[in-house]
Amino acid sequence: QITLKESGPTLVKPTQTLTLTCTFSGFSLSSSGLAVGWLRQAPGKAPEWLALNYWDDDKRYKPSLKNRLTVIKDTSKNEVVLRMTNMDPVDTATYYCTHYQTRNHVGFDFWGQGAKVTVSS
Amino acid sequence: QSVVTQPPSASGTPGQRVIISCSGSRPNFGNNFVYWYKQLPEMAPQLLIYANDQRSSGVPDRLSGSKSGTSASLAISGLRSEDEADYYCTSWDDSLDTWVFGGGTKLTVL
Numbered sequence: 376q377i378t379l380k381e382s383g384p385t386l387v388k389p390t391q392t393l394t395l396t397c398t399f400s401g402f403s404l405s406s407s408g409l410a411v412g413w414l415r416q417a418p419g420k421a422p423e424w425l426a427l428n429y430w431d432d433d434k435r436y437k438p439s440l441k442n443r444l445t446v447i448k449d450t451s452k453n454e455v456v457l458r459m460t461n462m463d464p465v466d467t468a469t470y471y472c473t474h475y476q477t478r479n480h481v482g483f484d485f486w487g488q489g490a491k492v493t494v495s496s
Numbered sequence: 497q498s499v500v501t502q503p504p505s506a507s508g509t510p511g512q513r514v515i516i517s518c519s520g521s522r523p524n525f526g527n528n529f530v531y532w533y534k535q536l537p538e539m540a541p542q543l544l545i546y547a548n549d550q551r552s553s554g555v556p557d558r559l560s561g562s563k564s565g566t567s568a569s570l571a572i573s574g575l576r577s578e579d580e581a582d583y584y585c586t587s588w589d590d591s592l593d594t595w596v597f598g599g600g601t602k603l604t605v606l
Binding site: 414420421422423424437438439471479480481482483484485486487488489 | 498529531533540541542543546547550552584586592593594595597598599600
């Protein structure tokens, strides 16, 4: 059974760096074809893709946010960390980590419950 | 304005068939697969359809996806109260180098 859970601060101040940890079970990020993805969803808006960290440590970022994002995987701990610098109130959203399967083009098939992050002074 | 467009709302009565459409362009729908997600209030999105028309595990066969050119649709037959939710379509965009999502369709079961 695949599960993922996001953890981190619920409130960050503008200009601070957000660090979220995705802890997962039911799969290994060393398995070929797998990745952990990060998406966010502002209140009342559609989801927005942020980043993907693949099993071979290839990383992809949303181009418009690339300068602010870093994803790091720790395969031994079954964790992937998302760092987002220079936070702004417009970054207020629920942040999700996901299991991503490239085989058969399945995509983002399992999602964590989400971590609500508010950016405010 | 979203790169991918879908109607903001749709509705139907129990037992009816409802179709939610989604319109993209060549760099996204034209070149890549389309995916559909269902989202209940305060819950994470749930994958319904992947690779245009493949149902995700556990998704009933009264839900079906299709794609033609740069348009895609999600059909729900035998509408039930539990189908009331927000539905999103998405695809990879080769030009923007990112996943693009439609703005979402709120389905109401009358």
